Amino acid sequence: MPAIAREKLAQLKRDTTEARLAEMTLPDGAGWAAEARAAARARVRDLGLPHPRDEYWKFTRPDTLVQPEAPRAALFEAGEPHLFHDRDRLHLVFRDGVLDESASDAQALEGIEIERLGSALATDIHWTRDLYGVLEEAGQSPVPRPLAALNTAYATDGLVIRVTGTPAKPVCLTYLHADEFSDGMLHHVIRVEPDAEMTLLETGPGAARINQVMEVDVADRGRLHHVRAQGRDHERRAVTGTFARLGSESTFKSFTMTVNGVMTRNECVVTLTGDDAVAHLAGVCVGDGTDFHQDDTVFVTHDAANCESRQVFKKVLRNGATGVFQGKILVKDGAQKTDGYQISQSLLLDDDSQFQAKPELEIYADDVACSHGSTSGAIDETALFYLRSRGVPEAEATDLLVLAFLAEALQEIEDDDIAEEMVNRLSGWLERRAA
Amino acid sequence: MLNIKNLHVKLEEEDKQILKGVDLEVEAGKVHAIMGPNGSGKSTLSYVLSGREGYEVTDGTVHLEGEDVLALEPEERAALGIFLAFQYPVEIPGVGNMTFLRTALNAQRKAKGEDEMSAADFLKLIRARAKDLKIDADMLKRPVNVGFSGGEKKRNEILQMAVLEPKMCILDETDSGLDVDAMKLVADGVNALRQEGRGFLVITHYQRLLDHIVPDVVHIMVDGQIVKSGGPELAQEVEKNGYADIMAEVA
Ligand SMILES: Nc1ncnc2c1ncn2[C@@H]1O[C@H](COP(=O)(O)OP(=O)(O)O)[C@@H](O)[C@H]1O
Ligand SMILES: [Mg+2]
Numbered sequence: 037m038p039a040i041a042r043e044k045l046a047q048l049k050r051d052t053t054e055a056r057l058a059e060m061t062l063p064d065g066a067g068w069a070a071e072a073r074a075a076a077r078a079r080v081r082d083l084g085l086p087h088p089r090d091e092y093w094k095f096t097r098p099d100t101l102v103q104p105e106a107p108r109a110a111l112f113e114a115g116e117p118h119l120f121h122d123r124d125r126l127h128l129v130f131r132d133g134v135l136d137e138s139a140s141d142a143q144a145l146e147g148i149e150i151e152r153l154g155s156a157l158a159t160d161i162h163w164t165r166d167l168y169g170v171l172e173e174a175g176q177s178p179v180p181r182p183l184a185a186l187n188t189a190y191a192t193d194g195l196v197i198r199v200t201g202t203p204a205k206p207v208c209l210t211y212l213h214a215d216e217f218s219d220g221m222l223h224h225v226i227r228v229e230p231d232a233e234m235t236l237l238e239t240g241p242g243a244a245r246i247n248q249v250m251e252v253d254v255a256d257r258g259r260l261h262h263v264r265a266q267g268r269d270h271e272r273r274a275v276t277g278t279f280a281r282l283g284s285e286s287t288f289k290s291f292t293m294t295v296n297g298v299m300t301r302n303e304c305v306v307t308l309t310g311d312d313a314v315a316h317l318a319g320v321c322v323g324d325g326t327d328f329h330q331d332d333t334v335f336v337t338h339d340a341a342n343c344e345s346r347q348v349f350k351k352v353l354r355n356g357a358t359g360v361f362q363g364k365i366l367v368k369d370g371a372q373k374t375d376g377y378q379i380s381q382s383l384l385l386d387d388d389s390q391f392q393a394k395p396e397l398e399i400y401a402d403d404v405a406c407s408h409g410s411t412s413g414a415i416d417e418t419a420l421f422y423l424r425s426r427g428v429p430e431a432e433a434t435d436l437l438v439l440a441f442l443a444e445a446l447q448e449i450e451d452d453d454i455a456e457e458m459v460n461r462l463s464g465w466l467e468r469r470a471a
Numbered sequence: 472m473l474n475i476k477n478l479h480v481k482l483e484e485e486d487k488q489i490l491k492g493v494d495l496e497v498e499a500g501k502v503h504a505i506m507g508p509n510g511s512g513k514s515t516l517s518y519v520l521s522g523r524e525g526y527e528v529t530d531g532t533v534h535l536e537g538e539d540v541l542a543l544e545p546e547e548r549a550a551l552g553i554f555l556a557f558q559y560p561v562e563i564p565g566v567g568n569m570t571f572l573r574t575a576l577n578a579q580r581k582a583k584g585e586d587e588m589s590a591a592d593f594l595k596l597i598r599a600r601a602k603d604l605k606i607d608a609d610m611l612k613r614p615v616n617v618g619f620s621g622g623e624k625k626r627n628e629i630l631q632m633a634v635l636e637p638k639m640c641i642l643d644e645t646d647s648g649l650d651v652d653a654m655k656l657v658a659d660g661v662n663a664l665r666q667e668g669r670g671f672l673v674i675t676h677y678q679r680l681l682d683h684i685v686p687d688v689v690h691i692m693v694d695g696q697i698v699k700s701g702g703p704e705l706a707q708e709v710e711k712n713g714y715a716d717i718m719a720e721v722a
Pocket of ligand 1: 482489507508509510511512513514515516525
């Protein structure tokens with residue numbers, strides 16, 4: 037880009053950013069939390085809010101995520117309970133980005149300490165201080181994530197969870213969308229202490245537009261299993277940022293299912309800082325219609341020896357839907373014996389739908405095994421005919437092949453029972469949609 | 472039962488005529504064999520009967536018990552009772568063999584207005600059929616045809632046939648890739664269904680399979696037409712002399 041054009045673009049970004057910030061006031065507070073917020077706001081100014089010319093926003097239009105007002109999103113009547121509803125769990129309910137204590141369980145579970153973000157940020161001495169905005173800031177380089185910094189500056193609700201043992205049941209967060217214009221911001225901080233282990237489930241749309249950040253610190257030998265089902269409201273928008281730091285021999289598994297929603301951008305930034313750590317990031321996306329846009333942007337950094345990372349992302353798109361995958365594996369000097377795997381695949385059910393993929397590999401260590409691949413294909417006509425020739429109607433046969441395609445990603449979910457619940461929901465949705 | 476009249480078929484994408492007037496009638500409980508050199512149009516006939524895309528019927532009719540087969544979708548033909556054992560069974564990664572069979576069976580029952588078969592009844596049925604064909608539990612659990620040997624794939628086709636109990640069974644070179652023992656198992660499966668009054672169209676290259684499934688009628692297909700029909704002895708003639716004599720005779 038010529039210098040003049042670059043300067044013009046920078047000015048444009050500054051103007052957009054200032055316009056947005058002018059509409060917002062930093063939450064009240066003092067001490068370290070106020071400092072963290074002010075620093076985050078300075079980061080937003082510095083980075084500028086996303087613009088279509090930014091390297092990682094080429095495939096996804098940021099405007100509706102950046103503009104001051106959340107676009108209207110009609111409420112959606114699912115006609116069925118939220119996922120995970122009949123599981124033994126610690127259940128917490130957020131409505132348009134605010135915890136609804138009356139609809140939630142008491143914040144108590146053996147093996148964890150759990151608290152609302154606001155109360156943690158108002159506490160002088162709190163473990164959250166070492167993490168809040170810290171992991172997000174670390175994740176700003178080399179790729180800027182300004183909407184996450186915006187979240188750190190302005191979010192007032194969320195949960196801070198310290199996992200000290202192995203709770204007997206998962207923590208489940210249900211995100212309700214009740215107001216057609218709600219603009220939610222949630223910021224969670226999770227610290228898994230050495231040898232501790234927890235499962236975190238999330239389900240629901242959250243708001244007409246939600247900006248959600250989760251900072252995750254998994255200490256040595258800790259394990260966090262994260263499964264997220266984004267809400268099926270057709271018009272909802274979401275931008276999520278997961279920032280994880282993994283200690284030695286720790287495990288972080290994160291799975292996201294996106295079905296519907298007009299705009300979804302999921303960013304996941306994981307750094308393996310201790311030897312023998314494991315990160316499995318996976319997702320399935322089922323998109324229907326020209327309005328549907330879903331984007332997984334993943335950055336995994338190997339900064340220790342003998343670590344394993346997997347990225348498995350599958351998208352089924354039809355009727356003009358768009359899916360994006362931008363995934364990077366960075367292996368730093370010294371991260372020997374790295375085992376890095378990345379696959380992103382799309383199944384395009386018609387010619388109008390599209391999949392944009394940007395797989396990247398950057399390696400500075402010499403003794404590593406890394407592979408990545410990206411494919412885009414149509415339904416296997418031969419398999420479809422085979423199924424139909426046995427009496428399976430075309431729509432049902434297509435669903436079977438779609439689920440088979442998604443299976444590799446769903447298998448990444450640690451708990452088979454949870455995986456099965458998600459497969460069953462998916463197949464129910466596919467079936468009803470075909471009807 | 473199956474009536475094929477003056478069937479002309481060309482490729483949809485190319486100007487290539489493959490079937491050039493096939494007439495054939497298969498009666499209930501009878502086995503008709505079709506033999507013929509490679510490329511004569513045998514597989515094409517089987518695909519057109521089962522409704523595969525890519526072919527255009529330019530003339531002729533196909534009826535099964537009076538129903539116009541060519542007007543139906545593949546799944547409707549299956550529900551009507553047409554079954555094709557593929558020359559090259561298809562691998563479907565990610566779809567379990569059992570799930571596939573249960574989905575197919577229940578879809579056909581639904582199409583006929585019958586209740587779905589319960590999971591327990593289905594399990595009983597499939598275990599019994601699988602045992603007859605010496606198909607082990609592991610093969611049932613694996614994804615459809617994935618990692619199956621050539622012979623296993625063919626036995627899996629016959630298992631599907633035995634479970635779905637079609638009226639009109641079309642076997643396309645089911646004998647290729649089978650050893651003698653497997654061939655006997657397959658033949659026993661076919662013979663059992665034959666006794667129930669089902670019709671068979673057995674496409675084969677060699678006479679071998681016809682030692683075990685003794686056909687009522689043998690047809691020779693050359694260049695998209697049935698050029699000669701006769702009894703089982705015709706198959707032996709082909710085995711001995713090849714197709715050259717017959718082709719010379721009809722030319
Ligand atoms: N889909 C197709 N595309 C191109 N050629 C085809 C196709 N299907 C059949 N053919 C051609 O039609 C002829 C008959 O093929 P086929 O029915 O497979 O014969 P057979 O089973 O008797 O060996 C061959 O020349 C074959 O190449
Ligand atoms: Mg053939």
